[in-house]
Amino acid sequence: MDIPFLNLKEINSRDELALVSACKRVIQSGWYINGPEVSAFERDFARFCSVKHCVGVASGLDALRLTLKAWKVQGKLFDGDEVLLPANTFIATVLAVTENNLVPIFIEPDPDTFLISLDNIHPMLSEKSRAIIPVHLYGQLVDMPRLMEFANQHDLLVLEDAAQAHGASINSRLAGSWGDAAAFSFYPGKNLGALGDAGAVTTDNSELAELIKALGNYGSTKKYINDYPGGNSRLDEIQAAILSVKLARLSSDVTRRRLIAEQYISEIQNPYIVLPVTLSPERHVWHLFVVKTAWRDKLQKWLSKNGVETLVHYPRSPHQQKAFSAMNNLSFPVSEKLQNEVLSLPISPTLTEEQTKFVTKVCNEFNPQVLR
Numbered sequence: 493m494d495i496p497f498l499n500l501k502e503i504n505s506r507d508e509l510a511l512v513s514a515c516k517r518v519i520q521s522g523w524y525i526n527g528p529e530v531s532a533f534e535r536d537f538a539r540f541c542s543v544k545h546c547v548g549v550a551s552g553l554d555a556l557r558l559t560l561k562a563w564k565v566q567g568k569l570f571d572g573d574e575v576l577l578p579a580n581t582f583i584a585t586v587l588a589v590t591e592n593n594l595v596p597i598f599i600e601p602d603p604d605t606f607l608i609s610l611d612n613i614h615p616m617l618s619e620k621s622r623a624i625i626p627v628h629l630y631g632q633l634v635d636m637p638r639l640m641e642f643a644n645q646h647d648l649l650v651l652e653d654a655a656q657a658h659g660a661s662i663n664s665r666l667a668g669s670w671g672d673a674a675a676f677s678f679y680p681g682k683n684l685g686a687l688g689d690a691g692a693v694t695t696d697n698s699e700l701a702e703l704i705k706a707l708g709n710y711g712s713t714k715k716y717i718n719d720y721p722g723g724n725s726r727l728d729e730i731q732a733a734i735l736s737v738k739l740a741r742l743s744s745d746v747t748r749r750r751l752i753a754e755q756y757i758s759e760i761q762n763p764y765i766v767l768p769v770t771l772s773p774e775r776h777v778w779h780l781f782v783v784k785t786a787w788r789d790k791l792q793k794w795l796s797k798n799g800v801e802t803l804v805h806y807p808r809s810p811h812q813q814k815a816f817s818a819m820n821n822l823s824f825p826v827s828e829k830l831q832n833e834v835l836s837l838p839i840s841p842t843l844t845e846e847q848t849k850f851v852t853k854v855c856n857e858f859n860p861q862v863l864r
Contacts, residue, residue, distance in 0.1 A: 495838050495847050497801040498681055502842045507737050511687075514733035524729045526709070533732040534692070536739060537676075540659075541668035543694045545701035548727025549708050552655040552677025555691040556588030556625070558725060559651050559673045562703045563623070564592060565720060568649060573622040576648070578608040579809055579827040581627045585653050586810040588675075589625075597621070598811055600826040604769040606782065606834075607634050610642065623649040628657035628667055630805070631683070631749075631779035632770060636662055636670040651675065655691075656779040658684040659746045662772070668694040678735055683749070683779050684742050686731040745841040749778040752839050752848050756781060759852045764860055765791070766833075780805055781839040787860035788835050794863060795837075798854045803836045 530548050538546035549555050563569040571593040577585055579598035589596045597616050602609045606629050624643055626634040643650045650671035657667040668674035678690035693704050706713045711722025757767050766784040770776045785791050795802050809827045811819040837851055
């Protein structure tokens with residue numbers, strides 16, 4: 493049996509007729525930028541997240557980058573200010589900080605949940621600390637009630653990196669509604685994915701929403717009138733129409749992901765494999781199902797040999813990347829240990845019961861002591 497890590501063709505084929513119809517509607521409308529499809533999706537996604545505003549942008553990176561830039565325009569952040577963020581995250585989180593001439597301050601994660609450790613934040617505070625980016629890694633929300641209390645005590649802006657957490661919640665309050673703002677990615681492989689790059693910012697702050705929209709539209713709120721030094725980062729009409737179709741499936745897809753995760757957790761019983769820790773069912777939407785093992789390379793080869801495709805999220809922490817050579821001397825032992833142990837198993841709404849059982853079976857048969 494061959495099991496791909498993620499079969500996007502199969503996922504999108506479920507809505508093929510609706511997606512084709514949505515694309516045809518946009519093509520026939522003659523309106524392709526900042527039109528009714530974007531407005532409709534922004535309204536519906538804001539409602540889904542229970543916030544006042546959603547601003548569509550070109551990518552998840554831009555959602556982070558433009559929010560930080562907007563806070564600089566508002567005089568809430570300045571060059572050289574420090575932004576606290578987890579040491580184990582995708583590089584986009586860090587790029588958004590450095591591209592705004594801000595300083596990333598890395599925080600070690602909890603080794604069990606992979607999320608930023610709130611206990612490790614306080615020692616890293618300084619007089620230059622101005623913001624924090626909690627990353628809801630792999631689909632599980634950070635302890636936002638506790639983090640927001642901490643942020644309020646220390647007057648920190650909070651920008652949720654919710655790129656992997658569409659629909660996750662704590663006490664029925666969803667990702668994207670906790671911080672001063674939140675950044676979402678709709679990269680095709682996300683739980684809510686477009687058919688290309690796309691992203692959005694959610695917030696309850698009307699002034700911030702208007703400013704981010706302007707910054708993504710050449711700094712303009714009125715054609716040929718440019719109030720800010722902005723750029724081009726807009727959600728395409730055709731991608732917005734696609735996302736509107738797929739938003740209707742998001743809740744049921746999350747339910748299916750949770751069922752698969754529950755099955756993995758209850759049935760994978762192998763002392764060589766450490767299963768992920770979830771703090772509560774509603775908090776996790778299982779964008780990724782990430783296990784740990786001291787024999788990661790052997791486990792990955794074993795699964796591949798048996799037809800199961802896996803990926804590593806992520807094989808190298810941002811501070812070790814060549815792009816940030818000035819940070820290469822930093823040491824974050826927990827993050828560096830995780831990057832050598834984590835492995836993502838297949839999980840998607842189209843993974844069948846038979847496939848799930850097969851992945852479980854192959855995992856249970858893994859024994860690094862008898863493999864070369």
